[in-house]
Amino acid sequence: MRLVEAADAYARHVRDVRRLSAATVRAYRADLADFAASSSDLELADVDLEHLREWLWQATKRGDARSTIARRTAAVRGFFAWASESGLVDADPSLRLVAPKRGRTLPNVATADAVGGLLDELARTAAAGDPVALRDHALLEVLYGAGIRVSELCGLDLDDIDSERRTARVTGKGSKERVVPFGGPAAAALDAYLVRGRPALLARRDDVAGERAIFLGARGARLGPRAAYDVVSRVLGPVVGSTVGPHALRHSAATHLLDGGADLRTVQELLGHASLGTTQIYTHVSSERLAATYRLAHPRA
Known part of the structure; x- marks a missing residue:
């Protein structure tokens, strides 16, 4: 199965089955679309840990916030866990993918x-x-x-x-x-x-x-x-x-x-x-x- 097709199927799954919020579904869909675009020549079964690490590394070099990279990590982890449970891949390549710790900043507060x-x-x-x-x-x-x-x-x-x-x-x-x-x-x-x-x-x-x-x-x-x-x-x-x-x-x-x-x-x-x-x-x-x-x-x- 093509990576982009699987990503679309997963987006429908988190929307209709897991019933995540519309904002979370949009964020996950965008993250997976970005990963699919970065790996357009790959089939879903060909993706390995190094592909995922390279994708996150490119986001780090662009200056993406740690919270964004952590969300992207969660998106691909959920995606490949679903793909593994659905029998679309033999093994989950994201199991050893480590997310950066989220930085905690104090919110803006008015007196x-x-x-x-x-x-x-x-x-x-x-x-x-x-x-x-x-x-x-x-x-x-x-x-x-x-x-x-x-x-x-x-x-x-x-x-x-x-x-x-x-x-x-x-x-x-x-x-x-x-x-x-x-x-x-x-x-x-x-x-x-x-x-x-x-x-x-x-x-x-x-x-x-x-x-x-x-x-x-x-x-x-x-x-x-x-x-x-x-x-x-x-x-x-x-x-x-x-x-x-x-x-x-x-x-x-x-x-x-x-x-x-x-x-x-x-x-x-x-x-x-x-x-x-x-x-x-x-x-x-x-x-x-x-x-x-x-x-x-x-x-x-």
Whole structure:
């Protein structure tokens, strides 16, 4: 079997059988397509460990991040494990392929005062009644108030919100659902948007039947993650001092929860992390802030 044909079959397998997220499937498909392009003259059965090592070495020489190379390693390992189980290859050439350790960098985090000032400014702008301003205010309040991912926010439908309990039902990675709370400011901003902003945006569409999305674009269709990223980057970038997206609000929410005394397990459940180790990075952020405060305030620091 040709390598590219096998790669396509594996992409369908992880999508339909393993039911990985759409983003993971796209990343794996791109990685395997790149490997197939680098080894276009090879049949699947001809691939050996040295071919895989050379492919990763070329990525290293290009300057690809360690996290990218680690993901590529995972992609080909999964691919050849599947090919071996399916009887497409006699032996798995990736068994001895070693992935680089992922570098752990601290996320961009805005201070609580900075986020509060930003949201207050958005509230003043939204008070004029512009539907896009109302949406942007609600969007940032919900992202920060609930600590959800941008894909989870864009996937919210009207019946996912429980206004009385101030909770939202979101679908995270691996199609796992969880219920997350949000506070009074987010509830107020969301209510103002749903009453005055969303109907105005929806009216810009010719066909509005069946549209259940909460957050809409300027033309009345469901807001996509790319558009939401642009909104957050435009308003949050100057506060953080770098190019950031919606994840910076999620990072900030998690860090501020820990700073306020929330336990790690609670933050893990709120964020929808499968592993506690993923959540633990925020303890390092809090420790950095604690150390900085100590150096500034303690007379013998």
